[in-house]
Amino acid sequence: MVYRKQVEIKGQKYWYLFHTVRHGEKYLKKSKYIGKELPENINEIEKEFLDEVKMGKQEVSKEIRELAESLHPYERKVLPFLKDNKSLREIVKASKMKEIEVMRALQWLENKNIISIKKELKEIISLGKNGKDYLEKGMPEKRFLKAIDGTTHIEKIRQKAGLEKDEVNVCLGILRKKAAIEIKEGMNIKITEQGKKLLQKPSFEELFLKQLPIESKNLTQEQKYAFNELKKRKDIIKTDIVTERTVELKEIYDDLIKAKVSFKNIIDELSPEIIKNESWKNKSFRRYDIKINVPSISGGRRHFxxxxxxxxxxxxxxxxxxxxxxxxxxxxxxxxxxxxxxxxxxxxxxxxxxxxxxxxxxxxxxxxxxxxxxxxxxxxxxxxxxxxxxxxxxxxxxxxxxxxxxxxxxxxxxxxxxxxxxxxxxxxxxxxxxxxxxxxxxxxxxxxxxxxxxxxxxxxxxxxxxxxxxxxxxxxxxxxxxxxxxxxxxxxxxxxxxxxxxxxxxxxxxxxxxxxxxxxxxxxxxxxxxxxxxxxxxxxxxxxxxxxxxxxxxxxxxxxxxxxxxxx
Amino acid sequence: MPTITLDKKDVFNLVGKQVPDDRLKDRISMLGTDLEKVDDFEITVEVFPNRPDLLSEEGFARALSSFIGVKTGLRKYDVKKSDLNVKIENSVEDVRPVIRCAVLKNVNLTDEAIKSLMQLQEKIHLTHGRKRKKVAIGVHDFDRVKFPLTYKAVKPNEVSFVPLGMEEEMNLSHILSRHPKGRDYAFCLEGLEKYPIIIDSKNDVVSFPPIINGIVTQVREETKNLFIDVTGTDVNAVTQALNILVASLSDRGAEIYSLNVSGVVSPDLSPRRMNIDLVYVNKLLGLNLNQKEFEELLSRMGLGYDEEVLIPAYRGDIIHPVDIVEAVAIAYGFENFNPEIPNLATIAEEDSFEKFKTKIANIFVGMGMIETNTYHITNKENINKKMNLELKCVELSNALTTDYNVLRSWIIPSLIDILKNNRNREFPQKIFEMGICFKENKDKETGVEEFTRLAVLISHTKANFTEIKQVLDYLFRALDLNYEIENTEHSSFIKGRVGRVIVNDKKLAYIGEISPEVITNWELEMPVAALELNLTELFSLIN
Structure with missing residues (x-):
């Protein structure tokens, strides 16, 4: 149980929190200094105190505690997401942090030996210049089909669908191969039944574009088909070799999570405010990596x-x-x-x-x-x-x-x-x-x-x-x-x-x-x-x-x- | 200083002893020659200009042999009298007044001896003889010289003869313009109306000093006896050169004969005498030598003693008793003088202007500025053209390059040059320098006034007048001085952004933003704000 009590020291009264538990034959008593007045957030402080006391029971090792205290806010933020997310992209998504913040946090965690970062070269398929455009406006062949009203002249279709001349040629090739159109005399185009069916559902290519970026190694049969088709066309997709970082957790990671160190009592930077309101008392400061290199400065000098x-x-x-x-x-x-x-x-x-x-x-x-x-x-x-x-x-x-x-x-x-x-x-x-x-x-x-x-x-x-x-x-x-x-x-x-x-x-x-x-x-x-x-x-x-x-x-x-x- | 290369085996033969390399190297340095190199065959040393007697194997071996204690003491040179005459005519008085001669018989002209003689002659010409102008040596086959000889001056076209290295007769002015030696040494006779010659009794030209000898007395392989003439402008230098040559040839066994040169017996190898007090020697060296030790040390330097110090005739460099003190010190060994600091109470004092400069430097270093250190010599283009100026400056008369040919009149150009060389270094760049500048001033001893100026440059994308004025302001606050700035024009600065700084009615400094034209002249792209202040004047105001 936690209870509040005023203690008189040299004629002054001070608030303290106390907690007593029975431990075998003994009673263990813990206390926390509050101040002359009870602050507004006293309930919150009580809860934190309780957490601390409970944590104390778990006997968190000094090593783990110091490690926890040395974590930067980015590291603390990213830490819980690492269990279920392994790639940088996933972590960014899950943590809702900026990519650069995640990258730095991971780097520091690796330096602290909490995780290791595996670097792997991967072939990644992503949208090309036209691909981005098509993802937004639809594939040209779809737009072409949509623009046909029974039988329509090719130029009219082109204008209605907003296509370039070379795109029209590509559409003609694809749609004829799929038997979606018939070309009548005088370049009038007629949509077939097959064509109408195509209009009703997204093609493999369209689905594929939405799934990008994707690693080429992991393609399904359908994706492979779409990839091969799109590869033949201009600037729709591109493949790049990229370094993909994935996180591997070390043993100490679990210890750190299990320890459930409360970060609320860690001060990141000392400020005039903190000094003034004495809120640093009973808290600890984040431990810095004091061996880290700092940017160099130079000053005024006499000539040597x-x-x-x-x-x-x-x-x-x-x-x-x-x-x-x-x-x-x-x-x-x-x-x-x-x-x-x-x-x-x-x-x-x-x-x-x-x-x-x-x-x-x-x-x-x-x-x-x-x-x-x-x-x-x-x-x-x-x-x-x-x-x-x-x-x-x-x-x-x-x-x-x-x-x-x-x-x-x-x-x-x-x-x-x-x-x-x-x-x-x-x-x-x-x-x-x-x-x-x-x-x-x-x-x-x-x-x-x-x-x-x-x-x-x-x-x-x-x-x-x-x-x-x-x-x-x-x-x-x-x-x-x-x-x-x-x-x-x-x-x-x-x-x-x-x-x-x-x-x-x-x-x-x-x-x-x-x-x-x-x-x-x-x-x-x-x-x-x-x-x-x-x-x-x-x-x-x-x-x-x-x-x-x-x-x-x-x-x-x-x-x-x-x-x-x-x-x- | 002349460097000579000596034949090691020949030197050891003349010394009379082999010396291991380690000891040889050590002794040569301590003898008073700068050792360059010793290998299996050669010894290379630099000889100081006061010791031309060391410029040959014989002279060097003579000194070394005494120094290491093989053959110590004064060397005696026997001179036999001949009845030969050389007459000096008055006509040489304003041309090349001095001639001294000697005859050497039974000269064993081995390869070593010839090599040594040639090197000695060449090195004496170069240094002691000031490229033959002061002293020139002629060596002849004695048996083909028809005495008596006459030394006289003649008009350049008056006389013709076949010079060495040529096959036909040439007159003296032709020799100067066409003969390779004539061209090399014509400067010695520059401005003279008459040229010196030595002619024999048949009126054949024996020598045209200091240029070339006649072919009639050329030394040949079978030559056994030599006649040597030494001519020049300085009787002491000429005599010393002759004595050195004669002593060297005599060291190889030649017999010396003297001649009558217009009443003077030449050569005269009797030692000079110089009086010296042993107390003086001991006091100057901090030693306590007794007479015996003193004489022993003298003998190690080839000097003798007989109530006075006896100085061999080839040592012309001993002109004061202090030279004998040095000889004793060398013989005692410079390495044997233990360091002693005397108990001399004097009061230390730093120059007050130098102290002031240190304080100024501290102020600027405190502002985060870097002090630079540039040369006093620069060029006109830097201090004028590139700065958009046309100022008179003190010029050097013999600069080796056009990059460095005038003395700087102000410092900012030197500092802008630094900015130019640091274009790819980190900005902001804030530099300062205190240095001496030069200006013509007839009242000064040299006609040039020197004063110290302080220059400050600030360069970065936003360097401006405000920033440089802040610097000035801070400086004057630290010096507890009030100043005013008045508008001025200066073609190195931007119009309307340049001022003169005035303290107590004295114009002390320029301050402003450097004009973009000047910045471009220096191939810079960053704005530059600058200050240049007369520190000498500022100091005099404060004191």
């Missing part, structure tokens, strides 16, 4: 190269470096001469460097710096160097170029420093330019990370120290340096990192200690300056598994949306 650059900048900032900035377009003076690169050095030739047509030349800086640089090229200035020993030309130094390395910013930074600014550490990450033909491993715009450390006490081991620390933070703990040559550094070292997957050394950039010929004319004193200019594209490509360097700047939006984020 810029993400990497941000990280690289942070690495230097964390080591106490100050950022340098400067123009991409520079005079040769800063790009080459200040860096002790002789004016006839091959790097300054047309094929390596982008020169500017207009304006071709720029201005030289402060006279003192120009004099120092000129002298250091010609005779070594006050550095103890022999210099390059040639006549230095200010005209060549004025030529504008797109900077070929970020080292130009280091030169400018040193020129702007005073002795009391030391020690100093600077870095920049920026573009530089090489006049190269673009291919999978070459670009004409490159990203370089540049750094300098200026202090009287720094030495070659410190250079190795900074480089090792930097590459460690990029994911390459093994760094090695090899002798190299740059006009503006001595020592000059190529930096290699060991690629842990490829198991090989990979060359990533140049480094060294600036020559006194570079430092003295710019800074005024001779101080060791550790310096490096490291190409970034290779390291960035390796991180993103990009093998064609051009893909870094292709700006394919699919790539931008899908590429992993820089995770260092």
């Amino acid at each position: 190269v810029n993400e990497a650059v941000q990280y690289i900048k942070r690495v230097w900032l964390e080591m106490g470096f100050k950022e340098m900035k400067g123009p991409l377009l520079q005079t040769s003076f800063w790009n080459f001469d200040a860096l002790f690169t002789a004016q006839d050095h091959p790097a300054r030739e047309m094929q390596d460097t982008f020169f500017i047509k207009n304006p071709e030349k720029g201005k030289l800086p402060d006279k003192k710096i120009v004099e120092g640089v000129k002298n250091v090229h010609e005779n070594g200035f006050k550095t103890g160097s022999l210099g390059w020993r040639y006549k230095w030309s200010p005209e060549i130094a004025m030529k504008n170029v797109l900077r070929t390395h970020t080292t130009v910013l280091s030169a400018r930074t040193i020129a702007a420093l005073k002795k009391e600014d030391l020690p100093a550490k600077f870095f920049t990450v920026g573009k530089c330019f090489r006049n190269e033909t673009v291919d999978w491993s070459h670009l004409f715009e490159l990203c370089q990370v540049e750094g300098i450390v200026i202090d009287p006490e720094v030495n070659f081991k410190n250079l190795v120290g900074y480089l090792t620390e930097f590459y460690k933070k990029l994911g390459y703990p093994k760094v090695r340096i090899r002798p190299a040559y740059f006009p503006y550094t001595e020592m000059s070292a190529e930096v290699d990192v060991f690629h842990p997957v490829r198991k090989e050394w990979i060359e990533l950039g140049g480094s060294g200690i600036f020559r006194p010929e570079v430092v003295k004319p710019l800074l005024g004193v001779e101080v060791p300056v550790l310096a490096w200019g490291l190409g970034m594209e290779r390291a960035i490509s390796m991180y993103y598994n990009i093998s064609d360097i051009r893909d870094l700047y292709r700006n394919d939006l699919k790539q931008s949306r899908e590429i992993k984020t820089w995770l260092k």
Whole structure:
């Protein structure tokens, strides 16, 4: 028996439903919380409660209950019809659901292993274009017969029956074969007794059309006859190979049905209303298949190269470096001469460097710096160097170029420093330019990370120290340096990192200690300056598994949306 | 950098020892040459441009042999004096002023020796000699040279001779226009009224440097003694080239004889001396070498020591004590310098404009936009013609292709190009970029002003002015700035749907819907709304 009772809890009264049954020696009592007030549909709730209690007695397993709770409304709706209906068409008809709903429900039920769907190729006969027309208006031969009034001229019959000329010819053939008409002189047509009989009942063909679609395998004798007759005629029927789905029930299906889980207490979607009226209490939520794939979304993104650059900048900032900035377009003076690169050095030739047509030349800086640089090229200035020993030309130094390395910013930074600014550490990450033909491993715009450390006490081991620390933070703990040559550094070292997957050394950039010929004319004193200019594209490509360097700047939006984020 | 291919067996013979491949590869990289390949017969290396002395089997073997400790220390080269003379006439002063010569006797011209000599000559011409303009080498059969020689400059039509590779006499200008070597190297003599020649005592032309030798002194199979002339524009480069050649031939057993070249004894293979303080070496390298260790390391690099460092005559690249420090570092082994980070207290500082850019980027990413990254170099058609514009832009003088030959003056064209390449990608497409643009400005050092612009494009079936203005609005709200929009005309945009954005009386941006003509020029079919803003100016307004 179910009875209602108010229970007092902390001074408040609440309605509860109770149910007690005797179970052997014991009484089993179950309760259900209702609320402060009795709702209008209390009778309904009582009935549900009773159902629940009864169901409880049947001891529905946890597995079945959870399975039932996971059913989508479509699945719940289609479930009872599966016992008696096997084909998709039948199920749609019986359940009065949309075909797409049934299809999805069946698919999900199959995923849950409640049913299996057998797919079978079948030859299905269905109405052709004319067939649909004839089903509505009647077969042409019937219409032809109906239009005969005793003896009638063929043209009159055609008009009355609304037939095309070729249809008339077909009718004549069929009706004569069936001895339903006689053709009199002057194409006057007379209906026979046989003809009148035919008019009284539907032909096999007509019956057949009404039964379509039908599987060709299952034809009766009469249907076969009609099929063969109609097949000869234009566009009345067609046969298609279709995949027919039929449902096979698994054992658990019966358990599920027997369990008679009430779906009334399952909430499909949480809504503000449900939260407000607290109707979710004592109900369960439909269990979702949380492993199911969901449609992908994409959001706003920084360019992945810029993400990497941000990280690289942070690495230097964390080591106490100050950022340098400067123009991409520079005079040769800063790009080459200040860096002790002789004016006839091959790097300054047309094929390596982008020169500017207009304006071709720029201005030289402060006279003192120009004099120092000129002298250091010609005779070594006050550095103890022999210099390059040639006549230095200010005209060549004025030529504008797109900077070929970020080292130009280091030169400018040193020129702007005073002795009391030391020690100093600077870095920049920026573009530089090489006049190269673009291919999978070459670009004409490159990203370089540049750094300098200026202090009287720094030495070659410190250079190795900074480089090792930097590459460690990029994911390459093994760094090695090899002798190299740059006009503006001595020592000059190529930096290699060991690629842990490829198991090989990979060359990533140049480094060294600036020559006194570079430092003295710019800074005024001779101080060791550790310096490096490291190409970034290779390291960035390796991180993103990009093998064609051009893909870094292709700006394919699919790539931008899908590429992993820089995770260092 | 020149790549040379060396005969492995010949190198080992000259080194005086076989070296297993693994060790060979490792040592070559650490010696200061870029290893390309080692196989059973050949060693291929890239030689840095400061070490032309390594461009032959002899020079390479000499350095390697010292480095691995087989034959260390300064090599001594004996030069015997001859009474031969080469006279330099003043006429070459403005033409090709420098000539240095040497005689080598009892040269064993084996196949290996000839191959090596030819490769050395060719590579020195190419790099050290700047395609013969700075330095050119002539090799002759000494026994057929009739001394004394004269080096002088003559008018192009004044002198004729039979050059190598030809059968008849040609005058100098004919050689430049018709002889294959003449055509290749005529640029070296461009603009000169007179050309340099070396003539012998019979007035026969021995050489027309830097183009071709005369046939009279051609080296033959039976040649045992060589005369070498090196001419050029730079006395140091010429001398170094000669010394390298002479040392290489001497390494194969030839005897060196000097000549009197207008008062200069040539060649002179005595070592140069350079003073260096061991304290300086140790400080720069972070090492603690004693004198003995220092001298030992020098000897591994073929350098000597006698109160000062002795530098062999073929090492012209050592011009400052710091070059000796590097030699010591290489001998010590770059791989043996342990990483050490010094205790240098400096304050980190990010550039304030870069910080600003990061904030701007965050605002746009927050609006669901994708940042792009395009090149600064583009072409006129993209920034002008396809955009319905005619603007002056900064042009490159030596671009390799017409696709990339000007510096961009604005960014929207680069972004429209991205839309074009993404026609089959998912819409809506909302992209932005911050990048440097270029404009002529006489006040700037290079005559070009650089400033950073921000461009935003929105493209989908219903992209319009409202949407792009919402973006602008959101940006300025985030920056706490007021702005006005005034009507304007811009031929890239639809009339009546384009405005200039003004902040504090400064015109900062264009905003509008891109004209269908421009959209069609780019082979696009979707509406595009766009914004382009001068970020450099905006930043200066905020600060």
